[in-house]
Amino acid sequence: MTNNDEGAGIMSAPSRVPGQSTRREEWLRRRRRKAIIIAVVSTVVTFGGLAWLITSSSGWPKVKTIFFNGERFKEDFPEILGYLWVDVKLFLQTAPFILMWGLVIALCRNTRNPVLFPLRAFAAVYTDFFRGVPIILTIYLVGFGIPKLGLLEGDFHFLGFGGNWTSPYLWGPIALVLAYSAYVAEVFRSGIEGVHESQRAGARSLGLSHSQTMRHVVLPQAARRVVPPLMNDLLSLQKDVALLSVLGIIEVFRRATSIKDLTGNFTPLVAAAVIFLALTIPETRLVDWYTNRQRRRTGGSQVV
Amino acid sequence: MKRQILATAAMVGLLLAACGDDDTTTSSDTTAAADTTIAATDTTTPTADTTGATGGDAKACAEGKTLKAGQLTIATGDPAFPPYVLDDAPESGEGFEAAVALAVAKELGFEGKVDWVRTSFDTAVAGSDSTNDFNLQQFTINDERKQVVSFSDPYYTANQAVLGYTDGPGKDVTKLSDLKSLRLGAAAGTTSLQFILDVIKPDAEPFAFNSNADAKTALDNKQIDAIITDLPTGLYISAVEIEGTKVFGQFPIDAGGAGDQWGLLLTKDNPLTECTNLAIANLTASGELATITDKWMGEWSDAPTLSKD
Numbered sequence: 001m002t003n004n005d006e007g008a009g010i011m012s013a014p015s016r017v018p019g020q021s022t023r024r025e026e027w028l029r030r031r032r033r034k035a036i037i038i039a040v041v042s043t044v045v046t047f048g049g050l051a052w053l054i055t056s057s058s059g060w061p062k063v064k065t066i067f068f069n070g071e072r073f074k075e076d077f078p079e080i081l082g083y084l085w086v087d088v089k090l091f092l093q094t095a096p097f098i099l100m101w102g103l104v105i106a107l108c109r110n111t112r113n114p115v116l117f118p119l120r121a122f123a124a125v126y127t128d129f130f131r132g133v134p135i136i137l138t139i140y141l142v143g144f145g146i147p148k149l150g151l152l153e154g155d156f157h158f159l160g161f162g163g164n165w166t167s168p169y170l171w172g173p174i175a176l177v178l179a180y181s182a183y184v185a186e187v188f189r190s191g192i193e194g195v196h197e198s199q200r201a202g203a204r205s206l207g208l209s210h211s212q213t214m215r216h217v218v219l220p221q222a223a224r225r226v227v228p229p230l231m232n233d234l235l236s237l238q239k240d241v242a243l244l245s246v247l248g249i250i251e252v253f254r255r256a257t258s259i260k261d262l263t264g265n266f267t268p269l270v271a272a273a274v275i276f277l278a279l280t281i282p283e284t285r286l287v288d289w290y291t292n293r294q295r296r297r298t299g300g301s302q303v304v
Numbered sequence: 305m306k307r308q309i310l311a312t313a314a315m316v317g318l319l320l321a322a323c324g325d326d327d328t329t330t331s332s333d334t335t336a337a338a339d340t341t342i343a344a345t346d347t348t349t350p351t352a353d354t355t356g357a358t359g360g361d362a363k364a365c366a367e368g369k370t371l372k373a374g375q376l377t378i379a380t381g382d383p384a385f386p387p388y389v390l391d392d393a394p395e396s397g398e399g400f401e402a403a404v405a406l407a408v409a410k411e412l413g414f415e416g417k418v419d420w421v422r423t424s425f426d427t428a429v430a431g432s433d434s435t436n437d438f439n440l441q442q443f444t445i446n447d448e449r450k451q452v453v454s455f456s457d458p459y460y461t462a463n464q465a466v467l468g469y470t471d472g473p474g475k476d477v478t479k480l481s482d483l484k485s486l487r488l489g490a491a492a493g494t495t496s497l498q499f500i501l502d503v504i505k506p507d508a509e510p511f512a513f514n515s516n517a518d519a520k521t522a523l524d525n526k527q528i529d530a531i532i533t534d535l536p537t538g539l540y541i542s543a544v545e546i547e548g549t550k551v552f553g554q555f556p557i558d559a560g561g562a563g564d565q566w567g568l569l570l571t572k573d574n575p576l577t578e579c580t581n582l583a584i585a586n587l588t589a590s591g592e593l594a595t596i597t598d599k600w601m602g603e604w605s606d607a608p609t610l611s612k613d
Binding site: 144147148150153164166167168169245246247248249250254255257258260261262 | 493521
């Protein structure tokens with residue numbers, strides 16, 4: 001930049017003064033403001049109208065007493081909230097094992113050596129089975145069925161975990177790990193297979209073995225791709241721990257239905273829904289944020 | 305025998321279906337409606353053990369209100385089973401409901417003038433049964449049924465009870481606090497679960513199962529040490545469903561967790577209803593009802609009352 005240029009700039013004001021916006025920028029700003037105002041008005045009118053329609057309908061008082069009973073909510077919400085820790089704890093206990101076991105299954109399925117065909121077959125049958133069976137069935141089968149065998153009795157202690165060998169707090173999470181790892185394995189597998197063949201070929205041509213290629217070339221790239229779908233699976237796991245209530249575990253959902261059975265009012269279930277939402281909505285937003293950031297970084301198309 | 309078990313299972317199923325929506329308010333207003341002037345005319349009642357002037361009320365009240373003059377027709381289930389009726393022979397008065405029925409009959413002035421008939425549970429609660437003056441086969445009083453039939457005041461309120469394997473960890477339970485160290489289970493949505501959470505407050509996490517059937521599975525699997533259920537269900541499970549189990553005891557009503565209430569079932573707006581209420585009130589006041597209950601639902605059923613603390 002020269003002195004001349006600077007002088008010319010000052011003289012040709014007001015077209016470009018630092019801190020002052022151009023006419024185009026102002027037009028854009030005006031247009032944005034207008035769009036916001038229209039969106040707000042439209043939203044208020046739509047939802048206000050809907051709210052008015054719903055609350056003025058003849059069935060509304062009944063809906064309100066059965067689903068949105070203020071008194072019941074005040075009484076039941078703290079009681080149900082007290083069981084949130086059970087859900088969170090079950091999630092934290094199962095999630096790491098699901099990730100590990102899922103990766104193992106995916107790697108089994110990706111072996112190339114003919115000697116290891118049984119492993120590949122096992123992984124295929126495993127994912128077919130557990131993805132094809134309702135999770136609640138797996139939970140019932142494992143949670144009530146295995147203790148019925150009576151093979152193990154008494155207490156166990158293992159790495160800070162402990163309890164009775166027959167406990168639903170042991171077999172329930174195991175059932176979830178078995179079922180969910182099948183889904184997670186498929187996510188890992190698609191991640192691994194999504195790494196372009198040339199990467200693998202390039203690594204092999206550099207003299208890396210199959211396992212070295214896996215560890216240093218394929219998995220690091222796959223890991224980045226699988227994070228968003230994995231987070232999705234973990235999100236649904238957070239809700240599905242409620243399924244363990246069929247084994248008798250008292251958690252948010254079970255406590256809520258018990259109160260509903262005694263009072264005949266569905267408000268406790270609405271309270272339980274609020275609790276789950278408070279947990280999952282931030283998680284959903286986190287997943288969305290991460291997915292978008294990932295897309296920007298890898299230069300993919302963006303949805304704004 | 306198989307038919308009997310099936311019928312029994314169907315009945316208990318119905319009983320359980322009635323859980324959760326039982327109505328604890330009873331028609332006390334009918335008692336208040338008793339005509340005191342009739343009581344004055346009937347002081348010559350021959351029954352020596354009736355207490356107070358109200359003793360005559362029921363008898364005078366019932367006069368002319370039965371199906372057959374001078375006879376009282378009482379219905380029960382087919383088959384009737386212990387501990388409610390022993391040997392399917394209600395006329396003997398052996399068994400809880402047989403004894404209650406005969407005591408009520410006596411209060412109403414029909415001692416020795418009772419006919420027994422049998423009806424199915426379903427027909428009776430549907431309100432389409434006019435073969436009898438009143439029916440008793442563990443009918444839980446609830447609002448839905450009150451639409452089509454009338455109930456007397458309750459003659460029984462189900463206590464909470466603890467059930468487990470005869471040789472299991474619950475066998476030495478004598479008081480409520482003994483249960484604290486056990487792994488307990490109950491069916492979700494029952495007064496029994498509420499009883500565990502509010503009254504027993506066990507040290508280990510209790511379990512709430514979808515149904516009594518799942519609770520039984522868990523007990524069978526030794527996943528829990530004992531089931532909390534109401535006494536009639538507990539007696540049924542131990543007698544018919546899981547071999548080797550037993551009801552270790554029942555909790556007194558004042559420990560909390562009162563369950564279903566059973567009433568005599570009459571046709572809708574039967575004028576005899578208020579007379580049966582008087583009879584039950586008399587039996588309650590004289591302590592006879594408590595004696596009958598203790599004898600059959602406690603002693604005979606081998607379900608001792610546990611101490612509250």
